[in-house]
Structure formats: structure tokens, C-alpha cells
Amino acid sequence: MMNAKSQLTVTFLPDNCSASVKHGVSLLEAVRKAGIKLPTRCGGKAGCMMCKVSVESADAGALRPPAEAEKRKLGSLLDEGVRLACQAAVWGDVRVHIPEDPLKAAVRRRLEAARRGEAEDLW
Ligand code: FES
Incomplete structure (x- = not known):
């Protein structure tokens, strides 16, 4: 007998926003819903690897275990908690880390430098 909650909560970090999804929905759908x-x-065919996200080991069981295509693509990254959002299906409440967009990361570094008083050389 299946004992799954009908609505599961996927929380995305670092923004701490969440989506409520049904059991078995892909993480990529949850990302979009959020x-x-x-x-x-x-x-969503495990081809581009642009949908990489990561989960902490405590939450690993909240996603369907990786199938062959995902294992082949990610290799040892799987051991570090990396998953392909298009392949990973949600089986339980889970927290997912979204990697920072490179452009956003550059802006953030500049803002942090400005806060430290290094603004004069920045713009
Ligand atoms: S969307 Fe391309 S690998 Fe997941």
C-alpha cells in the first residue's frame, strides 16, 4: 500500500520559496511552479545538464533514485547530492539548492564589495 501525502512541499534555496506538488512530479516542474x-x-531529456540542482543527503530519499540516463550524465556528482531536476521525481518533502546564475553571482559579489567600502573601483 502506498502511503504518500497527496501534496508535497519542495523548498528551493537560497531564495526559500516553495511549490506544492503531487507525488511523482519532476523537480523541474516544481521549479517552474515556484x-x-x-x-x-x-x-527535459537528460541531455543538457543545465537543470543541475543539489539536495542534502538527509533529503536524498525524498527524490526517486536516479535512473540510468541520470547516472550516466552525472557520474560522481551524484555522490555530492547533485541531481538533474528534469529526471528527479519528488517522492517527499524536500529542500533543493538551486545553483546561482553566473550573472547574478557577479552582481552579488559587486554589491558585497560595495558594502565593504570598495565601491570606488567597481563601476
Ligand atoms: S533539462 Fe536538460 S538535462 Fe535536464
Whole structure:
């Protein structure tokens, strides 16, 4: 007998926003439902690796274990908690780390430098 909650909560970090999804929905769908932009090129076919996210080991069981295509693509990254959002299905409440967009990361570094008083050389 299956004992799954009908609605599961996927929380995305670092923004701490969440989506409520049904059991078995892909993480990529949950990402979109939460309004997060995660660009992809392969249409969710484990081809582009642009949908990489990570989960802490405590939450690993809240996602369907990786199938062959995902194992082949990620290799040892799987051991570090990396998953392909298009392949990982949600089986339980889970917290997912979205990697920072490179452009956003550059802006953040500049803002942090400005806060430290290094603004004069920045712009
Ligand atoms: S969307 Fe391309 S690998 Fe997941």
C-alpha cells in the first residue's frame, strides 16, 4: 500500500520559496511552479545538464533514485547530492539548492564589495 501525502512541499534555496506538488512530479516542474527560472536546452531529456540542482543527503530519499540516463550524465556528482531536476521525481518533502546564475553571482559579489567600502573601483 502506498502511503504518500497527496501534496508535497519542495523548498528551493537560497531564495526559500516553495511549490506544492503531487507525488511523482519532476523537480523541474516544481521549479517552474515556484516561479524560478532555470534555463534548459534539451526539453527535459537528460541531455543538457543545465537543470543541475543539489539536495542534502538527509533529503536524498525524498527524490526517486536516479535512473540510468541520470547516472550516466552525472557520474560522481551524484555522490555530492547533485541531481538533474528534469529526471528527479519528488517522492517527499524536500529542500533543493538551486545553483546561482553566473550573472547574478557577479552582481552579488559587486554589491558585497560595495558594502565593504570598495565601491570606488567597481563601476
Ligand atoms: S533539462 Fe536538460 S538535462 Fe535536464
